[in-house]
Amino acid sequence: MEKKNMGLLSPYRVLDLCDEKGVVCGRILGDFGADVIKVESPGGDPCRNIGPFYHDIPHPENSLFWFAYCANKRGITLNIESADGKEIFRKLVKTADVVVESFLPGYMDSLGLGYTELSQVNHSLIMTSITPFGQTGPYKDFKGSDLITWSVGGMTQVSGYPDRPPLRASFPQSYPHGGAVGAAGTMFALYYRTISGEGQYVDVSIQEQVVRTLCNVRQFWDVCRINLNRAGQYRVGLSAASNNRLIWQCKDGYVCFNTAFSAGPSGRSNQALVDWMNNEGIKDEYLNSIDWSEYSAAQTTEEQFARLEIPISKFFMKHTMAELFEGAIERRVMIYPAYSAKEIVEDPQLKDREFWEELEHPELDDTVTYPGAFVKFSETESGLRRRAPLIGEHNQEVYAELGLSDEDLLILKQSGVI
Amino acid sequence: MVRALFEGVRILDFTWAYVGPVAVKYLADQGAEVIHVESSTRPDPIRAAPPFKDGIPGINRSAYPACFNNNKYSLALNLKHPRAKEILERLINWADIVAESFAPGAMARLGISYDNLVKIKPDIIMYSTCQQGQTGRHSKIAALGTQLVALSGFTQLTGWPDRDPTGPFGPYPDTIAPPIGAAAIAAALDYRRRTGRGIHIDLSQYEAAINFLAPVILDYTVNKRIQRAQGNHCPYAAPHGIFPCKGEDRWCAIAVFTDEEWQALYEAMGNPQWVRRREFATLLQRKKNEDELEQQLARWTINYTAEEIMYKLQGVGVPAGVVEKAEDVQNDPQLAHRHYFWQLEHSEIGKHNYEGPPFRLSKTPAELNRAGPCLGQDTEYVCRNILGISEELFSRLSADGVFE
Numbered sequence: 001m002e003k004k005n006m007g008l009l010s011p012y013r014v015l016d017l018c019d020e021k022g023v024v025c026g027r028i029l030g031d032f033g034a035d036v037i038k039v040e041s042p043g044g045d046p047c048r049n050i051g052p053f054y055h056d057i058p059h060p061e062n063s064l065f066w067f068a069y070c071a072n073k074r075g076i077t078l079n080i081e082s083a084d085g086k087e088i089f090r091k092l093v094k095t096a097d098v099v100v101e102s103f104l105p106g107y108m109d110s111l112g113l114g115y116t117e118l119s120q121v122n123h124s125l126i127m128t129s130i131t132p133f134g135q136t137g138p139y140k141d142f143k144g145s146d147l148i149t150w151s152v153g154g155m156t157q158v159s160g161y162p163d164r165p166p167l168r169a170s171f172p173q174s175y176p177h178g179g180a181v182g183a184a185g186t187m188f189a190l191y192y193r194t195i196s197g198e199g200q201y202v203d204v205s206i207q208e209q210v211v212r213t214l215c216n217v218r219q220f221w222d223v224c225r226i227n228l229n230r231a232g233q234y235r236v237g238l239s240a241a242s243n244n245r246l247i248w249q250c251k252d253g254y255v256c257f258n259t260a261f262s263a264g265p266s267g268r269s270n271q272a273l274v275d276w277m278n279n280e281g282i283k284d285e286y287l288n289s290i291d292w293s294e295y296s297a298a299q300t301t302e303e304q305f306a307r308l309e310i311p312i313s314k315f316f317m318k319h320t321m322a323e324l325f326e327g328a329i330e331r332r333v334m335i336y337p338a339y340s341a342k343e344i345v346e347d348p349q350l351k352d353r354e355f356w357e358e359l360e361h362p363e364l365d366d367t368v369t370y371p372g373a374f375v376k377f378s379e380t381e382s383g384l385r386r387r388a389p390l391i392g393e394h395n396q397e398v399y400a401e402l403g404l405s406d407e408d409l410l411i412l413k414q415s416g417v418i
Numbered sequence: 419m420v421r422a423l424f425e426g427v428r429i430l431d432f433t434w435a436y437v438g439p440v441a442v443k444y445l446a447d448q449g450a451e452v453i454h455v456e457s458s459t460r461p462d463p464i465r466a467a468p469p470f471k472d473g474i475p476g477i478n479r480s481a482y483p484a485c486f487n488n489n490k491y492s493l494a495l496n497l498k499h500p501r502a503k504e505i506l507e508r509l510i511n512w513a514d515i516v517a518e519s520f521a522p523g524a525m526a527r528l529g530i531s532y533d534n535l536v537k538i539k540p541d542i543i544m545y546s547t548c549q550q551g552q553t554g555r556h557s558k559i560a561a562l563g564t565q566l567v568a569l570s571g572f573t574q575l576t577g578w579p580d581r582d583p584t585g586p587f588g589p590y591p592d593t594i595a596p597p598i599g600a601a602a603i604a605a606a607l608d609y610r611r612r613t614g615r616g617i618h619i620d621l622s623q624y625e626a627a628i629n630f631l632a633p634v635i636l637d638y639t640v641n642k643r644i645q646r647a648q649g650n651h652c653p654y655a656a657p658h659g660i661f662p663c664k665g666e667d668r669w670c671a672i673a674v675f676t677d678e679e680w681q682a683l684y685e686a687m688g689n690p691q692w693v694r695r696r697e698f699a700t701l702l703q704r705k706k707n708e709d710e711l712e713q714q715l716a717r718w719t720i721n722y723t724a725e726e727i728m729y730k731l732q733g734v735g736v737p738a739g740v741v742e743k744a745e746d747v748q749n750d751p752q753l754a755h756r757h758y759f760w761q762l763e764h765s766e767i768g769k770h771n772y773e774g775p776p777f778r779l780s781k782t783p784a785e786l787n788r789a790g791p792c793l794g795q796d797t798e799y800v801c802r803n804i805l806g807i808s809e810e811l812f813s814r815l816s817a818d819g820v821f822e
Contacts, residue, residue: 052636159584167650169576171634184777187605189779194612214744216481220468232584247568254583256585332560335565341634341645349550355622369639371628377602377617
């Protein structure tokens with residue numbers, strides 16, 4: 001069932017204590033080849049309660065959130081709040097290179113398992129904490145779910161319609177961002193340890209990473225004192241006017257196209273679209289009067305954008321997403337269709353790339369198709385080696401390595417430690 | 419003195435726009451030496467994008483590219499010039515990492531594909547990132563990050579059930595790839611240090627973005643369900659939304675997951691009559707009557723500022739947060755406490771703010787010490803001081819137009 005681990009990080013062991021806020025960090029390190037052990041509380045990790053579920057049967061062994069983000073990890077159960085659990089955890093830390101956690105700031109310290117204590121157990125340990133606002137500062141104890149960090153980081157303000165409340169993405173995005181940047185911080189610390197022998201503590205703030213998703217919005221305030229606002233299906237951030245349409249309706253869905261911000265490739269794309277429209281009999285005088293090689297969206301007025309929009313809209317409504325994408329590729333027009341999961345799964349490009357991976361789930365008597373690795377490397381494996389663990393699936397092999405006997409495990413199981 | 423984390427690591431950076439430069443910036447902020455190769459014959463497209471200092475366009479006046487390229491040297495080099503090779507080979511010999519974000523094939527046309535780089539320097543690390551990866555039938559499609567939002571599923575998943583979707587702000591998937599790229603580069607450096615072997619990293623921005631929706635994708639591959647946008651709702655929380663506050667376009671996000679949080683919320687509201695109704699007593703009831711619940715809650719939030727709501731609710735353990743505008747982000751007390759922004763002096767923009775890393779490393783702090791460079795501002799320094807080119811050769815190449 002399990003493929004051989006040939007990954008970049010195959011000598012390293014990561015203990016992953018994260019809930020949904022940081023669980024992606026271990027998945028990325030696992031893709032890179034690390035031996036990631038997900039440490040769950042007995043009875044199962046909170047991530048297992050997050051849907052959707054396999055065949056819509058809500059059960060901790062059926063969470064597709066868990067399947068997705070705990071693939072490439074082994075799994076053990078351990079109550080780190082109990083005396084035995086703490087002792088076992090310290091033993092485990094001796095065998096590990098990295099601990100990743102996403103509890104409230106101070107929680108691990110309160111158990112005597114903070115970085116200061118654990119680094120005495122293992123001098124070269126790296127400990128990464130992924131929290132909504134970081135370990136310090138006036139918001140550090142704030143509760144931060146996805147909607148909160150996405151908002152306090154500034155993203156909701158500029159997403160959605162101007163006549164409706166600010167808007168988040170319907171699948172939480174703060175958390176995978178926290179995990180991804182946690183992986184970067186952890187890798188930086190690991191590299192430094194390889195050079196110097198020293199471990200360290202990595203304090204990740206999800207809010208700070210969300211600010212990075214603002215692209216140039218924050219700079220608009222910084223140098224122009226302009227607060228950009230959300231503009232529905234129009235492009236925000238390329239001019240203060242924001243009347244450059246981005247999402248367009250077509251015959252069977254939506255496509256994404258905008259006249260972009262500069263000449264060069266965007267100018268050629270615009271010209272190719274106008275030629276295409278001309279060929280199909282939508283010959284607009286205004287569109288044809290523009291010298292696209294000199295065009296700049298930043299200097300286009302609201303009225304000019306409005307004049308662009310009418311004929312282009314008419315053209316898109318005549319075609320399906322597939323027709324527009326195919327024609328756009330041929331003519332080098334920058335149009336992408338707005339895909340749902342179905343079209344993504346069917347995309348021939350991803351098949352060419354062998355992106356999809358099949359993992360067997362013997363306990364379900366089924367094989368599940370997964371999105372593949374986050375990154376491809378030329379000479380090492382970075383794909384999926386194993387499905388996400390069942391509750392306590394690797395207790396025996398991991399605890400045996402620590403010298404715990406089957407008898408010990410029986411006692412620990414019955415006392416709720418594992 | 420504390421040693422910088424990536425001290426001695428040298429990156430030759432051919433990237434442009436957002437994804438490539440930001441990944442490299444993570445390493446530059448932690449002490450890597452970075453030469454960013456640009457050319458006035460083919461400038462970074464975002465040098466032409468706002469915000470410009472005083473609103474006046476100019477190749478060195480936008481804070482947009484500046485903020486992604488601080489701590490880097492800018493070398494102007496026309497890669498298509500016949501004599502660019504003389505510089506290029508020295509640069510490759512100097513570098514540990516070559517980073518690029520061109521359309522696949524562009525590096526090969528310049529004679530610096532991974533295979534060629536390895537011939538010059540066997541243990542080179544190459545970081546390639548583009549929209550759809552280095553291989554496959556669509557690998558060479560040119561498009562912008564704002565359009566990849568649609569392809570990777572985010573447009574369809576951001577919107578209100580009763581309206582056309584809007585997608586999240588901007589070139590959203592562009593912001594997903596950089597931390598993953600930075601992690602991959604560091605992993606490659608670590609691997610090389612242990613094994614002596616280089617590597618080629620192929621980061622498809624599309625594939626990274628799909629992984630940020632992996633459970634949604636599995637819902638289709640396993641259950642054949644196509645998920646659509648659902649406003650700000652969350653299947654297992656209520657209320658879960660963004661509510662109007664006092665002031666113009668001011669909002670506060672509130673997310674209630676547990677009975678304790680619900681109780682704390684209605685107590686903070688002063689136990690109004692409506693919360694005692696059966697329609698709001700349990701999560702199942704609140705989910706059923708979510709529209710009315712939100713209307714009721716909005717009637718309360720509108721009487722307070724967003725900050726008042728946040729502090730009041732967080733004070734009693736209810737997740738709540740101000741919907742921050744750019745101005746609020748810039749002045750955010752939490753970010754200020756953590757010294758997230760660094761003010762640097764740019765020769766044309768003047769003093770402005772730069773994002774530091776979203777993590778703090780306890781023993782190897784980041785240091786942002788040079789503003790985003792003007793195009794080609796370090797050309798002579800890089801050639802003479804870093805590459806050791808003689809004054810005479812530099813002048814001759816300069817006169818030939820190599821450094822345009």
